[in-house]
Amino acid sequence: MTLWLTLLGMAGVTFALRAAFLVLPPGMELPALLKRAVRYVPPAVLTAIWAPEVLVQNEQLPAGAVAIAVAWRWRMTFATIVAGLLALHFFAWLT
Amino acid sequence: MLLGIVPFGVITGVAMVASGIPPLVAMLMSLVVFAGASMVASAQLLASNAPALLIILTTLIINLRFMMYSASLRLHFAHAPLKHRLAIAYLTADNVYGLVLGRFAEHPEDPGKLEYFMGAGLVVWAAWQVAVLGGVLIGAGVPAQWRLEFAAPLAFIAISIPFLRDRATIAAALAAGAAVVLASDLPFRLEIVAAAVTGIAVGLFVGKRQ
Numbered sequence: 483m484t485l486w487l488t489l490l491g492m493a494g495v496t497f498a499l500r501a502a503f504l505v506l507p508p509g510m511e512l513p514a515l516l517k518r519a520v521r522y523v524p525p526a527v528l529t530a531i532w533a534p535e536v537l538v539q540n541e542q543l544p545a546g547a548v549a550i551a552v553a554w555r556w557r558m559t560f561a562t563i564v565a566g567l568l569a570l571h572f573f574a575w576l577t
Numbered sequence: 578m579l580l581g582i583v584p585f586g587v588i589t590g591v592a593m594v595a596s597g598i599p600p601l602v603a604m605l606m607s608l609v610v611f612a613g614a615s616m617v618a619s620a621q622l623l624a625s626n627a628p629a630l631l632i633i634l635t636t637l638i639i640n641l642r643f644m645m646y647s648a649s650l651r652l653h654f655a656h657a658p659l660k661h662r663l664a665i666a667y668l669t670a671d672n673v674y675g676l677v678l679g680r681f682a683e684h685p686e687d688p689g690k691l692e693y694f695m696g697a698g699l700v701v702w703a704a705w706q707v708a709v710l711g712g713v714l715i716g717a718g719v720p721a722q723w724r725l726e727f728a729a730p731l732a733f734i735a736i737s738i739p740f741l742r743d744r745a746t747i748a749a750a751l752a753a754g755a756a757v758v759l760a761s762d763l764p765f766r767l768e769i770v771a772a773a774v775t776g777i778a779v780g781l782f783v784g785k786r787q
């Protein structure tokens with residue numbers, strides 16, 4: 483029972499966030515602070531998701547650096563994943 | 578674009594099942610939530626019997642970025658019929674948003690914006706669900722020494738880097754990364770909440786001074 487409520491809650495908040503500004507009446511203005519703050523949500527939250535897995539000792543750190551460089555230069559998800567995984571195994575093999 | 582979403586979907590499926598939730602629950606979550614990052618985090622929390630409210634709060638924080646996407650999509654679709662806006666909301670994944678906004682930036686007066694969003698959204702949605710299903714079925718069959726679990730943070734590196742456009746957004750990311758590591762002793766991934774708040778505050782501060 484709790485499981486279904488959890489799934490329902492997850493689906494509900496995710497949909498509510500995605501619909502938030504789309505369902506407001508067309509003429510409505512958004513608060514100024516909110517408009518400025520939403521810009522920083524993706525860089526802050528997305529970085530907080532990957533940083534704990536990468537900023538550790540051993541081969542994850544240099545492999546993460548390679549992935550960041552590839553993502554910065556080519557902006558391709560698939561290339562970033564492949565380069566990062568190859569780098570992970572390479573640095574693990576080195577040590 | 579599909580080259581990025583398919584491996585990420587497969588890995589999300591593998592990671593959810595590997596953390597210990599039943600394949601059926603993982604697939605159901607993918608259909609109703611349709612947001613990879615929050616699904617991997619929630620699957621871990623579900624498997625460790627975390628309280629339901631905490632799982633929902635974590636989902637809220639990780640998916641907060643969708644609110645930003647909805648604010649920017651509003652500029653293009655404020656006058657579309659409500660049912661179309663609700664469909665747009667459900668289909669707003671990171672990849673769909675990136676793909677569509679990139680196109681809108683090049684063709685701002687395109688009359689077929691709605692059709693373009695729906696087309697891109699449905700293709701990405703279908704590819705994602707098939708990829709997650711594949712990952713869920715493969716499940717624990719992937720040899721551990723391949724270390725495929727590292728593909729999840731790599732996918733997030735790829736998604737996060739394009740958001741680093743100026744000093745303020747870079748400062749927000751650096752502050753959030755530092756905060757999440759410093760707060761790593763907090764229970765139930767609350768460090769993500771702490772990091773989000775820290776990163777947004779630092780971004781606002783640096784942005785104001787620019």
